[in-house]
Amino acid sequence: xxxxxxxxxxxxxxxxxxxxxxxxxxxxxxxxxxxxxxxxxxxxxxxxxxxxxxxxxxxxxxxxxxxxxxxxxxxxxxxxxxxxxxxxxxxxxxxxxxxxxxxxxxxxxxxxxxxxxxxxxxxxxxxxxxxxxxxxxxxxxxxxxxxxxxxxxxxxxxxxxxxxxxxxxxxxxxxxxxxxxxxxxxxxxxxxxxxxxxxxxxxxxxxxxxxxxxxxxxxxxxxxxxxxxxxxxxxxxxxxxxxxxxxxxxxxxxxxxxxxxxxxxxxxxxxxxxxxxxxxxxxxxxxxxxxxxxxxxxxxxxxxxxxxxxxxxxxxxxxxx
Amino acid sequence: xxxxxxxxxxxxxxxxxxxxxxxxxxxxxxxxxxxxxxxxxxxxxxxxxxxxxxxxxxxxxxxxxxxxxxxxxxxxxxxxxxxxxxxxxxxxxxxxxxxxxxxxxxxxxxxxxxxxxxxxxxxxxxxxxxxxxxxxxxxxxxxxxxxxxxxxxxxxxxxxxxxxxxxxxxxxxxxxxxxxxxxxxxxxxxxxxxxxxxxxxxxxxxxxxxxxxxxxxxxxxxxxxxxxxxxxxxxxxxxxxxxxxxxxxxxxxxxxxxxxxxxxxxxxxxxxxxxxxxxxxxxxxxxxxxxxxxxxxxxxxxxxxxxxxxxxxxxxxxxxx
Numbered sequence: 034x035x036x037x038x039x040x041x042x043x044x045x046x047x048x049x050x051x052x053x054x055x056x057x058x059x060x061x062x063x064x065x066x067x068x069x070x071x072x073x074x075x076x077x078x079x080x081x082x083x084x085x086x087x088x089x090x091x092x093x094x095x096x097x098x099x100x101x102x103x104x105x106x107x108x109x110x111x112x113x114x115x116x117x118x119x120x121x122x123x124x125x126x127x128x129x130x131x132x133x134x135x136x137x138x139x140x141x142x143x144x145x146x147x148x149x150x151x152x153x154x155x156x157x158x159x160x161x162x163x164x165x166x167x168x169x170x171x172x173x174x175x176x177x178x179x180x181x182x183x184x185x186x187x188x189x190x191x192x193x194x195x196x197x198x199x200x201x202x203x204x205x206x207x208x209x210x211x212x213x214x215x216x217x218x219x220x221x222x223x224x225x226x227x228x229x230x231x232x233x234x235x236x237x238x239x240x241x242x243x244x245x246x247x248x249x250x251x252x253x254x255x256x257x258x259x260x261x262x263x264x265x266x267x268x269x270x271x272x273x274x275x276x277x278x279x280x281x282x283x284x285x286x287x288x289x290x291x292x293x294x295x296x297x298x299x300x301x302x303x304x305x306x307x308x309x310x311x312x313x314x315x316x317x318x319x320x321x322x323x324x325x326x327x328x329x330x331x332x333x334x335x336x337x338x339x340x341x342x343x344x345x346x347x348x349x350x351x352x353x354x
Numbered sequence: 355x356x357x358x359x360x361x362x363x364x365x366x367x368x369x370x371x372x373x374x375x376x377x378x379x380x381x382x383x384x385x386x387x388x389x390x391x392x393x394x395x396x397x398x399x400x401x402x403x404x405x406x407x408x409x410x411x412x413x414x415x416x417x418x419x420x421x422x423x424x425x426x427x428x429x430x431x432x433x434x435x436x437x438x439x440x441x442x443x444x445x446x447x448x449x450x451x452x453x454x455x456x457x458x459x460x461x462x463x464x465x466x467x468x469x470x471x472x473x474x475x476x477x478x479x480x481x482x483x484x485x486x487x488x489x490x491x492x493x494x495x496x497x498x499x500x501x502x503x504x505x506x507x508x509x510x511x512x513x514x515x516x517x518x519x520x521x522x523x524x525x526x527x528x529x530x531x532x533x534x535x536x537x538x539x540x541x542x543x544x545x546x547x548x549x550x551x552x553x554x555x556x557x558x559x560x561x562x563x564x565x566x567x568x569x570x571x572x573x574x575x576x577x578x579x580x581x582x583x584x585x586x587x588x589x590x591x592x593x594x595x596x597x598x599x600x601x602x603x604x605x606x607x608x609x610x611x612x613x614x615x616x617x618x619x620x621x622x623x624x625x626x627x628x629x630x631x632x633x634x635x636x637x638x639x640x641x642x643x644x645x646x647x648x649x650x651x652x653x654x655x656x657x658x659x660x661x662x663x664x665x666x667x668x669x670x671x672x673x674x675x
Contacts, residue, residue: 063394075401145364
């Protein structure tokens with residue numbers, strides 16, 4: 034939940050003067066996204082999401098994120114479309130923050146994942162990869178392999194020593210392993226890189242929206258899938274649901290075929306994806322701000338996921354033949 | 355800001371089955387109201403506010419609040435209308451909480467109050483009093499005169515002794531004064547009792563909505579006005595803006611005439627209204643819950659308002675002749 038930046042009526046009117054959306058009729062802060070301030074904006078032209086980008090999103094990346102959303106939507110993908118102002122730009126400023134007005138998409142994110150959701154997720158992810166493949170801009174994945182050791186060291190530095198004995202050596206040896214085994218040339222392109230259940234809307238048994246592109250970047254397609262395996266295929270008690278994984282992978286395969294190498298490296302990519310979320314969560318955990326409204330997520334959830342994938346021999350463990 | 359209770363997709367579907375509003379298309383937690391969980395609900399029939407009543411609202415009072423909103427809306431007042439379910443009831447249950455689906459009203463609450471807003475506020479308040487006067491249900495004001503001494507004693511008990519020397523004796527002597535001077539029979543009826551800027555929407559220089567009736571009760575009309583004088587007519591630096599007060603009172607008088615006695619007692623009622631918010635804020639301040647998402651409001655703002663009214667001799671100080 035997050036509404037960080039307040040907008041005065043004059044600021045909002047000044048923003049809307051730059052668009053062909055009529056006057057603001059209503060503007061309510063919504064509890065969606067933790068990185069940005071989001072408002073549900075009703076204007077004479079319809080309903081929109083107004084997003085103010087807070088400090089955690091780097092301003093120079095915004096043209097990539099907004100351009101990608103527009104590219105995907107134009108290609109028929111269910112990304113919300115950033116609304117172009119009268120001057121053609123979709124990135125503006127309000128209340129001192131970079132801001133965009135974005136199409137409002139119906140649908141609801143789900144709390145209880147079923148195997149059928151995983152099929153739909155897999156299909157949507159493969160469509161995102163396919164439609165995104167001719168997007169011209171690029172953005173490096175700042176949270177991939179090369180970032181993990183520095184992130185690990187930052188965690189080490191901010192720890193109060195209670196975690197050292199067990200957790201840190203385990204992470205360090207995993208990073209060393211990943212560094213020497215990470216594949217060099219899998220099929221790649223634009224990936225979402227944060228496709229958790231919060232970021233997909235379902236409506237009447239279909240995917241109606243995929244949102245929150247603020248980690249999108251260029252990387253291996255199969256790494257995006259590995260992030261989804263971790264985010265969608267484990268139960269709350271930590272157990273792995275092989276049916277959900279099979280549905281996810283088969284759903285993906287309905288739209289885009291896997292290369293042999295992608296399947297071979299999937300267990301390793303799942304380990305990497307687990308390390309990525311383990312590290313960022315651990316870092317947030319160790320650097321909690323007093324009085325912050327957002328409670329950090331449990332890092333150890335991802336340690337358990339990592340341990341599961343460490344024991345995996347091949348993709349049969351994910352339900353594929 | 356508040357979203358306390360999560361609703362699963364099954365629970366929401368089960369709720370909507372009881373209404374003629376079609377299926378849920380979208381349901382987003384909004385940062386509105388601090389006492390309840392509020393969602394912006396989009397269904398096939400339109401946009402609504404779904405409110406889940408949390409513990410601070412007493413369940414047996416809900417028929418009064420919802421009945422009042424319906425009565426006011428029927429009478430032409432800009433209260434949002436509670437939507438009746440198929441069985442005629444507007445009070446339902448979801449996720450274990452009492453819940454109501456309420457009309458979505460356009461408009462925006464303002465952060466910078468102008469004298470013109472105060473005119474509109476005064477007119478709206480008088481209309482609320484007039485239209486509410488034939489509402490059949492009643493509810494005692496649980497935060498009026500008789501509650502202040504117990505509330506004061508509860509504050510005294512939970513204080514860490516840093517406030518004792520100055521603040522508490524001052525409050526205690528004010529309560530004693532108010533107890534012996536409170537008027538006995540001013541014109542009365544249903545009052546809003548919490549008409550802060552947050553709770554009024556403006557749109558195109560008109561009042562488009564008056565929301566949040568969860569403190570409404572039967573009490574003196576002029577006491578409601580006193581609450582508004584305190585909430586709308588002081589500047590952020592603590593100074594009293596007599597122009598805003600004059601506009602407020604004259605706006606009110608456009609719609610409903612004051613009795614001589616109401617004007618005579620207005621300074622005293624303003625003192626009482628200041629004590630009421632001073633005490634509830636002080637209580638919340640002294641009883642902060644660790645990790646709560648809502649930061650208590652500054653009680654001392656109301657001490658300064660109280661001191662202003664203590665020095666007032668008659669309504670001329672509020673801009674009336």
